[in-house]
Amino acid sequence: STSISPLCLSSSSFTVCPISFPPVFLFRANTHCLPFTSVLVLPRHLSFFPDWASLTLGVFVCQACSLLHRSIPHISRVKSVQDTWDASEVELMAAMGNNAAKAKYEQKVPAFYYRPTHTDCKEQWIRAKYERNEFEFIEKQEPYSAGYREGFLWKRGRDNGQFLSRKFILSEREGALKYFNKQDARDPKAVMKIETLNATFQPAKIGNPCGLQITYLKDNSTRNIFVYHSDAKEMVDWFNAIRAARFHYLQVAFPGASDEELVPKLTRNFMKEGFMEKTGPKHTEGFKKRWFTMDDRRLMYFKDPLDAYARGEVFIGSKENSYTVLAGLPPSTQGYHWNHGITIVTPERKFLFACETEAEQRDWIAAFQRVINRPMRPQEYAVEAHFKHKP
DSSP: OOEEOOBOOBOSSOBSSOTTBOGGGGSGGGSSOGGGTTOSOOOTTSTTSOOEEETTTTEEEOHHHHHHHHTOTTTOOEEETTSOEEHHHHHHHHHSHHHHHHHHHTTTOOTTSOOOOTTSOOHHHHIIIIISOTTTOGGGGHHHHSSEEEEEEEEEOTTTOOEEEEEEEEETTTTEEEEESSTTOSSOSEEEEGGGOEEEEOHHHHTSTTOEEEEEEETTEEEEEEEEOSSHHHHHHHHHHHHHHHHHHHHHHSTTOOHHHHGGGSOOOOSEEEEEEEOOTTSOSOOEEEEEEEETTEEEEESSTTOSBOSEEEEOOOGGGTOEEEESOOTTOOOOSSSEEEEEEOSSOEEEEEESSHHHHHHHHHHHHHHHTSOOOHHHHHHHHHHHTOO
16 A cells, blocks of 8 residues: 655644545544543643544544553554555545544534543543444433432441441432432442532542542531442443533523533532641641642631541631632741741731642742632532621
8 A cells, every 4th residue: 555754834822734645534523532622722742732643433542542542452543644645544534634524423412421531531532432332323322311210339437437338319300419328228438419519529538549539518517428439430420420410400500501501600620628727716726737729719627638627617708708818827826837938918817837848838829819819609608608797
């Protein structure tokens, strides 16, 4: 067969065509890894630049995704774009390409289904598209679209820290996710209302690649539940079932809202997490190391990252309501071990924190600033009022 010499079209800052692409790869639609085609222009050095292609699927992918495609060799055969390509291979890729593949393999993705970003684990997204064809046949979406899901997950014990198998039931009709301590128990150990439910993958924190942190409000305080399943598909199905339940709840709560407005509200990742030191309200108490989680306007601190309940929660309002973040601590402050201070000013008091590094201080201040710069929504005033009247 005829071999084709590689080409490349470059500028000083960006590569419009990856190095050694044959002519077909100059098509603009193929200059991004398929999961990230919403990105318009990518720097050539980024790890998710499409340096690989699947000959069987006709898609262009980054190096990370190419490794996942190699795990399904019966579906996808990958090849580097820097290799020599023969004419038949080029014709095959020209016949498909990323836009055409997206139209085929993602034609029926539910609005609530989580589309991974370049920082997420993408294996189940890739398998759902190409191996299970979930987005071509709606009946294959039943595990997370039915409005009811029941199964067993490994749940971390609140007090002993052990992971034990627990039965979970998600029911859109009842508006709740429940779990049971015993298989034959009639009454649930906990009932989590879909209204306040959130889920976020936390593999590093939980110590399992399929670790999921579920949060909900109990008496206006955040409760954490940590779960995992040995089967990644099972865990992703639970995650998307929760998103589906949230989506349908919000459609009823906000009947005039579009899908685009509702989807960002389904689940959320935490804005920032990590250790800081804190002192008490008098500012004379010794500083103690605590794990902090910033969940939108809720700043929570825990003794341990896997604690079920926060030791305390702080509401972070907007600058219009006299909330401010400052670098450093008041001059008279003593008792801290880490030297990079942060002061949060609220209408009621000042909160003093200390970070181990300047980089951590900078990241925390940026997270606080993003929230403080954002005007408060009407429902957030109600949340703020709850915080002010907490015992």
